[in-house]
Amino acid sequence: MIRKIAVFTSGGDAPGMNAAIRAVTRAAIVNKLKVTGIRRGYQGMIEGDFVALRSSDVSGILQLGGTMLQTARSDEFRTAAGREQAYQQLKKAEIDAVVVIGGDGSFTGALVMSQEYNIPFIGIPATIDNDMYGTDYTIGYETALNSVVEAVDKIRDTARSHGRIFFVEVMGREAGLLALTSGIACGAEVILIPESNEQHIELEKFLHKGYKKKETSGIIMVAEGDEAGGAMKIAEKVRNEHPDLDVRVSILGHIQRGGSPTAKDRVNATRMGVAAIEALLDDQKSMMIGITNEKIVHVPFNKAVKLNHSIDNNLLDIHKLMNR
Numbered sequence: 063m064i065r066k067i068a069v070f071t072s073g074g075d076a077p078g079m080n081a082a083i084r085a086v087t088r089a090a091i092v093n094k095l096k097v098t099g100i101r102r103g104y105q106g107m108i109e110g111d112f113v114a115l116r117s118s119d120v121s122g123i124l125q126l127g128g129t130m131l132q133t134a135r136s137d138e139f140r141t142a143a144g145r146e147q148a149y150q151q152l153k154k155a156e157i158d159a160v161v162v163i164g165g166d167g168s169f170t171g172a173l174v175m176s177q178e179y180n181i182p183f184i185g186i187p188a189t190i191d192n193d194m195y196g197t198d199y200t201i202g203y204e205t206a207l208n209s210v211v212e213a214v215d216k217i218r219d220t221a222r223s224h225g226r227i228f229f230v231e232v233m234g235r236e237a238g239l240l241a242l243t244s245g246i247a248c249g250a251e252v253i254l255i256p257e258s259n260e261q262h263i264e265l266e267k268f269l270h271k272g273y274k275k276k277e278t279s280g281i282i283m284v285a286e287g288d289e290a291g292g293a294m295k296i297a298e299k300v301r302n303e304h305p306d307l308d309v310r311v312s313i314l315g316h317i318q319r320g321g322s323p324t325a326k327d328r329v330n331a332t333r334m335g336v337a338a339i340e341a342l343l344d345d346q347k348s349m350m351i352g353i354t355n356e357k358i359v360h361v362p363f364n365k366a367v368k369l370n371h372s373i374d375n376n377l378l379d380i381h382k383l384m385n386r
């Protein structure tokens with residue numbers, strides 16, 4: 063019997079996390095559940111940094127970026143002693159079930175803890191990387207994509223004016239989807255992502271033939287996690303090999319993680335927040351709420367975190383076609 067739930071945000075923040083906190087809180091209250099917010103992710107769980115949430119406490123946050131509960135990456139929670147302390151804090155606060163809003167790391171932590179202690183966890187995927195298996199969509203990705211496109215359009219203006227080649231680094235330590243889709247949206251000439259090596263050949267072709275023949279500017283999107291080592295390193299190599307080219311680097315950084323969530327991120331965060339409470343009331347546990355083909359789906363944590371989210375090769379093909 064669930065009487066009181068906790069909700070928290072964990073890992074890298076993502077625009078729309080607040081919308082999810084609001085939806086979880088309000089859906090729980092409508093179903094006569096009490097709600098506790100845990101501040102600062104798993105670290106706050108270990109330290110008992112809890113706050114009671116009423117419907118009015120989540121008023122006015124729907125449109126705000128970041129997370130009102132703050133977030134953290136907690137090394138202590140990776141230890142058995144840290145998780146034991148976290149469990150004791152949950153018991154003390156009489157929490158019967160937990161909703162975790164985060165990415166693959168956060169769900170791995172939830173899976174480990176639910177194997178050790180009898181407490182149900184439901185996950186809501188929120189990461190700008192959109193790298194979770196079993197869902198087409200993670201909260202924050204759409205907003206980040208639009209932020210990248212807005213920034214790169216501006217870079218294109220100055221690149222064209224000077225006839226320069228820009229290496230633009232986009233976030234994604236292990237995931238290239240944001241670089242790939244923003245690259246397509248901005249008409250990038252080349253896109254370098256960790257999931258595919260082939261694009262380095264495209265870069266060589268572009269530098270040797272394409273640029274010199276017909277281009278007035280070049281945008282090379284580089285995912286942070288590309289194996290050649292990020293935009294700085296690649297640009298340095300290109301400068302050495304092609305001293306005639308005017309090369310610049312722009313690392314977009316954490317502006318990609320901030321800002322007011324797009325309408326789609328708000329709507330999907332609200333849908334997933336409500337679905338998370340419904341899943342708990344339906345006695346589900348260790349389950350991620352996802353959205354596939356625009357429908358809510360339930361994906362067991364062990365699948366969501368262990369299976370790889372692959373890149374759609376069609377997107378790579380489409381990009382290639384545009385730059386023939």
Ligand SMILES: Nc1ncnc2c1ncn2[C@@H]1O[C@H](COP(=O)(O)OP(=O)(O)O)[C@@H](O)[C@H]1O
Pocket residue numbers: 072073074104134135136137138139140141164165166167168169170171172174189
């Ligand atoms: N294998 C694990 N065991 C226990 N906790 C984990 C594990 N992996 C991740 N976590 C917890 O989840 C937190 C968030 O994970 P992280 O990978 O940083 O972000 P995200 O959830 O956005 O992918 C970590 O700081 C850690 O506290």
Ligand SMILES: O=P(O)(O)OC[C@H]1O[C@](O)(COP(=O)(O)O)[C@@H](O)[C@@H]1O
Pocket residue numbers: 073074075165166167188189190191233234235236286319
């Ligand atoms: O904010 P930090 O700690 O520098 O982390 C940067 C990383 O976080 C992300 O923005 C989001 O990743 P997670 O959602 O897995 O936390 C990655 O794209 C990036 O590599």
Ligand SMILES: [Mg+2]
Pocket residue numbers: 073165166167189
């Ligand atoms: Mg992650």
